[in-house]
Amino acid sequence: MSKKILLVSRHAPYGNSTAREAIDMALATSVYDQDISILFMDDGIFQLLRNQHSQLIDQKNIASILTALSLYGIENIYVHQESLDDRTIKINELILDGLQSLNNKDVGNLLSQQDQLLSF
């Protein structure tokens, strides 16, 4: 049984394990053949920045892990435009290609299309 599942990732890449464990969940969902989309918003945007030097704090590089999403067939990856604007980050500064930016209204539409939400 395949359902439309949206994973919303709203936390910074380091400082706690939320971002990391959200990615694990996304990968697991794709393996089990569900229709998974991912939305990065609020501080979750920071996960997508290039030039993360996580080895300095003995952590795995979240941005590198995110580049594996396409290998798992996860193609619907969204970023929240207002969250980018609030942090003066432009979409072309982010590590993934093919990101789709959504405004507040688009996010509402995306949420309403889902069967299940996974919020991290």
Next chain:
Amino acid sequence: MIFSLAVYAAPYSSQASYSAYQFAVALLNQGHNLHRVFFYQDGVHNSTNLAAPPQDEFNLQRAWQHLANSHNLDLVVCIAAALRRGILDDGEAKRYNKPSHNLAEGFSISGLGQLVEAAAVSDRLISFGH
């Protein structure tokens, strides 16, 4: 209606897992079906059998066990999250050469696929802790 619950926060530090428990009791009392409770992130701490809260405080671990017993519930703990946080069952303790194990009776350790499956087969997946 078929429900599943995802619990992301540790007991005691946060109200979230207590709320999850109360939600579980409420939905069962209303005749709904609880397919699975899945413990992820710090939620895995709900499953230790070594917590010893004071006598006059609510014992959440025990409450989960009683609920699981009386309703034949599937309480599943994410293996990756559990191993990182020192929650092991007998088999994992042997595998990693650890001197003891602490997964409480009534809980089982399994993969994230169990949360995905719960999302797929349930009408509602309710998250606690974020």
